Amino acid sequence: MASFKPTKVQFLPKLGEKVTEDTLYWKNYKSPVQIKEFGAVTKIDFSPLAPHNYAVTASTRIHVYGLHSQEPIRSFTRFRDTAYGGSFRGDGKLLVAGSEEGLIRLFDISGRVALRQFTGHSKAVHVTSFLSDGFRVVSGSDDLTFRVWDVPSAVELSSITEHTDYIRALAPSKLNPDLFVTGSYDHTVKVFDMRSGSSVMTMQHGHPVECVLLYPSEALLVSTGGRYVKIWDLLKGGQELVSLKNHHKTVTCACLSSVGNKLLTGSLDRHVKVYNSSYKVVHNFDCDASILSMAVAPDDEVVAVGMTNGVLSVRHRKHKKDKETLTSRRRRGPSYRVFVKGKNFVPRQDDFLVSKPVKQYLRKYDKQLKSFEVSKALDTALQTWTRTSKPEVTVAVIIELNRRGTLKNALAGRNEESLTKILNFLLKHIFDPRFSRPLLTVGDIVLDLYRQVLHQSPVVERQLQRLMEVLGREAELQQELLQVLGILDTLFASLTPRKEVLWEEHCPMSLNNHCVSVSSVSADVCRI
């Protein structure tokens, strides 16, 4: 005797999404923690030392947050105007920041009051940084100069004016204390050597440069500006290696992950993109506002993103340990002992063995299908949890009912409430190519069954109206896609006449079918 075969749930992969190791790695972050700052977050810098606190520059303050704290553990508020570019020294003990009025302040991380003030810039200082020896500070300003300051004596060591527009990007070399890279709105990126006192290399970015970044090896340089991200090979004398155009608005910031040196870029288009080592986008974070600044903690523990609306969004990495504790807390079943009770009993030689039949565990809807309770099975499949988190299960039950020829019976005789449930499900998923076929049948049957009584319920009528809109929009979209495909077909046909066979993909056909069925149902809706 064969046992009952449960309903097969088909797991169809979502189109266009491929699961790679990179996506798995970058997906492994918790949902972001949002911290509200007083103004646009212009700079985030992680301390290189162990607790890896990070300084967030926003409006007239610099807040220092601990890795897991949501409240600032320290804040520097002695700015009269907007502060810019707060960055740590290599030992994480000092912090330097520029400001709108042109002053540069140096703070001890444990104190409140500025230790030094460097005055000299006539306009706002947007970027400041320590050189790698830790005794000098370099700053770039809107007055087209950048200056190097001595920390102990607080005097200006040199001032160089080579850029012809605002300086908005700066990256000191970590290997050589005399080297640093600047980027400016005059579309150039320059490498300076303090020993010569002038630029040693100039690269044309082609757009106002928003950010420059050196790879740890310092052979590669990243510059962002406009919609472009460009990688330069410094060892080849500043030759352009790659030019990336993945954002559709200005790329404002870039940083490197510490595991595998993956490049991350953030842009005003509200996306953070992660590239792999061959500069293909492997992952994408979405944010709710334009991104101004971004930083990744050592070991990729935290990704912090600052936005124009003053929100700092912090993503923490998920750890296996967290998951385990979570699941163990959730599961509250009978203990292990219950399951193994009597399992390891060895019968004696002259014992007569009566085997107990193995019980087949079935899902609730399967149990109901087994006893031919079709309406109940559909109700079970339409329960809120299943409907929302596992729509494929609901669809599988619908397909199974259709196969049994009892879908009509299951859909019939429903009240307003349960009909609303079905219609809601249709509204949500009818244009999903994975589910559209069975759901269109459901729509047809529902219309056939309730044609006479639909007008009695305003709720259902409203939903049908919406369904019609959705279907109409979908049909239009399909039409447009077909047109695009037609254009592409002609293009490819003219390009590669020999491979014409190759390009008769199945997509147009299936789209066509889909389109026709969509429009037929929408016509049905219209009639009503």
Place this chain on the structure above:
Amino acid sequence: MVETSDIRVVRCGGSKVNLTPPIISSDSRFVLCTSGDLVKVYSTRTEEWLHSLQGHTNQVTGITLNPANHLQVYSCSVDGTVKLWDFIDGILIKTFVIGCPLFAIYVSEKHTGVLFLHVSMATDSKNECFQLVSVHLPKSAEQEVEAKEMSAVSSHISKNPSCTAFGRGGEYIAFARHLQLNVYFFRKQKTYSFSLKATDKKGAKNAFTCIACHPTDDCIATGHEDGKIRLWRNFIHKKEYTYSTQHWHHNAVNTLCFTPEGTHLLSGGIESVLVQWQYGAGNRKEFLPRLGGSILHISASSDGQLFCTSHSDNKITVIESSFKVCGVIQGLVKGDAVLTDLMIDPRSKALVLNGKPGHLQFYSLLRDKHLYNLDIVQQEYIYEAGLDQFEVVKAAFDIKGSWLATVEERGKKSSDLEFFLKLWAFDERTQSFVLNTTITAAHTDRIISMCFSSSEETTMLVTAAEDSQFKAWCQGADADTQQDQNFWSCDFVGSYHKLNPTNCSFSADSSLLAVSFQEVITIWSPDTWEMLTTLCQPPGVIRDLCFGRLSCSKYLLGTTTKNLLCCWNLLTCELEWSTSVDVSKLQPDPFSENVAAFSYQSKHTDLFVFKPSEPRPLFTNKNVCSEKVHRAVFVPREEPLNSCDESTQWLNRSQLYFLTQNMDLLTFSTATEEDRMLSSSKQLVIDDSVAVTPFYLLLGKHRQQQQKLNTQSHPVSDKPQQTQGSVTIKELLHTPAHVLPAASVLCSMFVNSFLISNTGVQQDPLREEMDSEKEEEDSEEEMEACDSQQELRAQGSVDEVTPKLSKAQERELKRVRKTDFSWMAGLIDSKP
């Protein structure tokens, strides 16, 4: 034309076992069922086919146990005879010639020597009128007797044999036809009839479908077309009859059966659920669901311990009284039509075709045994008439048998067609196929044809569908994920002027792929996916397509719907030859150059076997069968024949099986092969029927040891004697006990045969004779006593045993017989 007599068409295995109710022997050890013109005996415990009762010349239509002797069975057949068999040994005891086709047989304990038979009325054969007659069996010692003493009981008999049943102890017989139930009382010689209305209130169909009588109570249970079961009581008084109705089945009740004690009623129908109703307890019932196909017959053993159900999927299920399935006897499942091709599993060499709904069956042709079912659809089958369910329509094996591709389809009638392409990998550990990939929308329309590439290294599948495309599927790694994935994905999509493809085929070395688009054949290179050339021979759409093998690999054969068989030369891309013949199936032999073509002309099918390179066919067989042949397959032989005869040479390495439209599986066999088959089958039967008793184990071990010894020392010289010895033992063991002489007679002989013969000591022959004479005198009286036994021995098989003994043994035996009888007789006499 060579019309040879030594190749003939034979029906091979797989006939229906579900035509009549199976019967269980009274000791519950055997199940008997009809199978074509045989009665097959199966063991209930091992499900093994033991032997068959062979003798009828036409379909056997009924079997029943002889109520007088529970070791005997009556069988009736359309050839107009009733035969009485000893079913344990498979011996035909008697044949009664009735003279007209018989359709069912009933017996009753009360009416010894009388058989009740269904015969068709001779007057109007068109109207299918059946009559129930009783036949008195003449008492005669002859083997073949004509039974002429017939008397009609009733002519209101349904065609369905399950609509007739004997009532309590054979006092009455109940039979139903359409809406009328008749009860004939033997004592009163009267028929009472009760009828139902044509339609009930709810438009239910009231026609009778089956009948069963309670063994001890006056109660008749009837099954109806609408699924109701009625229990009739009090029908002895014609006016005051009552009935109660019970309803569970949603479709017609196919069969009813009371358990021998009458405590339960079993019923079955299309739902394939065995329902057990408690008799007299109203609605209390038990179920045994999902038994397989719809239940056609139920029978119970005489002790009520076992039930047997036979199913529409050619299966008999043995069920214990505790409602546990303990055995399944599965025949070759033949549905309404075989949708897949006949295929050979390259690993097990089993015939593969679709069997149960949604399954592929693997059937061993050599052993005529169902091996296993592979569940392709993996969905719950709903037993409901007229429901459109998934069916396996296409299947293909790759050349090594490690991959299986299947297409399942649903929605032939309705507009929305659903189908899946599935790929199955052979799992070495479980020795079965495991689902690897399911492709949901392989094409946008029905898949027409499917084939695997024939190269050993890379496996590739090509599917051609009605959406005017063909696709190549490959198993390979995905570049993006860098994972070594094992599943299949589309490699190439090809089409030709938006024409619908009709067939596809790979060449033997899989360097070429031929896809036919309506009237045009396109040749592709699977390596580069370039279209190499097109071949065309109008008019007519290409139907079949195959490449030549081995020395004929440069030829491509095609058949068209306009009765044309064409052969192209692929080197010159020209038509080599063509001939006008309506080929319904073209089948190349994978092991030789030969191609078999079945053609259907003027209501019979002809077979031609030819080489593409030669104009003259190797073998022609006119009138193979009267139906069209659409499925055929070459099955490789286990050991090749080495016949040199030109006409039988093509059967040397493989055997051709084909399936007619009436779902008969036929094959060609040669004379030499038949001889071998006959001998081997005999050997087999003997081996199988031996029950494993301690005695057998002892002897078997002894024999095996002997064999081992023999093979070690001098296998050739000892072999004949050894086999002879084993034959004697076998004969001794297999002769039924009741025809053997008493054990006391045999004992000494048997014991002596184990003694080492003392050949070294030569006795004086003269003295021996004198001795024997003396003994003869002594034992004269005793000999008389033994006379009766001697007579028996003359008939029995001991007679056959003795000549086979070696001379030395014989002499020994003689001596033993002479010497030992005196004291043996004393013993025997003293005992009673």
